[in-house]
Amino acid sequence: MKFISRILVLLGCWFFTGEVSAQEVAILPYKVIANKMIVEMRLNGKLIPMMFDTGGQSSISVSLKESLGVSVNRSREVTDANSNKQQLEIVNLNQVETADGKAVFNNFPFLVFDFEMFSCLGVQGVIGSDLFQNNTIEINDQTKEIRVRAGGMASLAGDRRTIPFAAATGGMPVFSLNMGKYDEAKVLFDTGSDSFLFLKRDEYLKLEQQDALHKIREGEGGGSIGATGRGGMGKCILVEVPEMTVGQASFMNFRASVGNPPETLFGYKSLQYGKVTIDYVNKLFRFEPFKPGKIAVDLKKTWDLEMAVSGNQMVIATVWDKLKGQVEVGDVVTHINGKEIKPMSVCESITKGLPVLKENDQVILMVKTKQGTKNITINKS
Known part of the structure; x- marks a missing residue:
């Protein structure tokens, strides 16, 4: 079942480079919830859980903006992962620090918006690539650590694994x-x-x-x-x-x-297969595989249709060609293998899902369609 694939991409970006200091290597531990990296950052003195997103811009929720008592100073248009556009407010935070205090970013701008995934993940915003424009970061998913260094990394330039930014x-x-x-x-x-x-x-x-x-x-x-x-x-x-x-x-x-x-x-x-280094100063990217040789990516099986939660009900979100004409997007799924599906929130579907869909490669769905209720068998392949 696919609920969320792309959380946040804010492109068409400008970047504001605040005053940054990182005398030592800062260690930013993270945990993973629903394939999202969760870190803790100190924002204006408060330790706040945030989502770490190299494809996004740094942002905070409306409630956090109010809690910190900061004022809006401007706004700008952003584009998300579905290419939707929206005008968002911007605030400046006087001090942003890693939890260990070894990397400090002063007077840095954050977008302000409410995003339904924030509450699901227990975070109050996003830490994005814009924060690290004067830094090099290394991400190791085996140790669940992000290392933040001041400046660029000269050794990357001569490494055959290194790729320049476009x-x-x-x-x-x-x-x-x-x-x-x-x-x-x-x-x-x-x-x-x-x-x-x-x-x-x-x-x-x-x-x-x-x-x-x-x-x-x-x-x-x-x-x-x-x-x-x-x-x-x-x-x-x-x-x-x-x-x-x-x-x-x-x-x-x-x-x-x-x-x-x-x-x-x-x-x-991709982080399951190797360590990533991003030198934002010299605009370089390096991927270091954990194991030598060609990498066999885990082949993710997909169902004949995909489901998502809408209004606490499980509905059909995608119909692949095999089931075209039998069901439609938006039809309500009421039972799986004869067992009624209990009301479920979007957050529950993202963080927990339905075990029966993880444990089986074939299930029978009871679906309410425009033509009436019907049972259909779907397979994972």
Whole structure:
């Protein structure tokens, strides 16, 4: 079941570089909830849980803005993971620190908005790439630590695993990688995306023409939840990628979804396979695999349809071609394997899900359709 794929991408960014000091290497521990990285940062003296999102801009909730007693000084337009636009307020925080106090960012701007995922994850905002424009960060998912260093890292320049940022990316970690032996795709390294790779539709069309990937499923469904709300209905496509190379690391035979993000997203799940270093000063990205050799990405099975919570009910969110005509997006699922589905919040669906869908590769759904109630069998493959 896919509930949330892309949380927050705020592009078209400008970056304000506040006064920054980091005399030592700061260690920023994180925990993972629903494939989201949760850190603690000290904002104007208060220790606050935040989501760490390299694809987003630093932001705080409306309630935190009020709690800190800061005033709005301007606003700007942002674009989320579904390419939706919205005008958001901006406040300046006098002091932002890592919990160990070794990295300090003074007079730094934060966007202000309320996002339904904040309460689900127990956070009050986002720490994004804009905060680290004078730093180098290293992310190690095995130790669940982010290391923050002042300035750039000179050793990256001569490392064959290092990839330069693309031109005119506004300081975001956007770079090119190889799909197959010859074809390139431009991606944003986005820890806020819980996918391994989420393809921008234009990029998919180009790569399909070049035979760098193969379509395995097509259907119809709604968008994921982005910063400005859920995306609209549209065509859903699932592809298989035979090979993708990031620096010197080769990923083999994996699946990726196609959608409407502003950039193709190289997401959080990539951190399961290696350590990432981002030198924002010199605009360099490095991926270091945990194991030598070609990397076999875990092949995620998908159901014949996907479900999501709407109004505390489980509804059909995506219908793949195999079930076209039998059910529609928005139909209500009332029972699974004869057992009634209890009312569930969006937060519960994201953080807990339904165990029966995790434990089985085939289930029977009772679905309320426009033609009446029917039972359908769905498979995971």
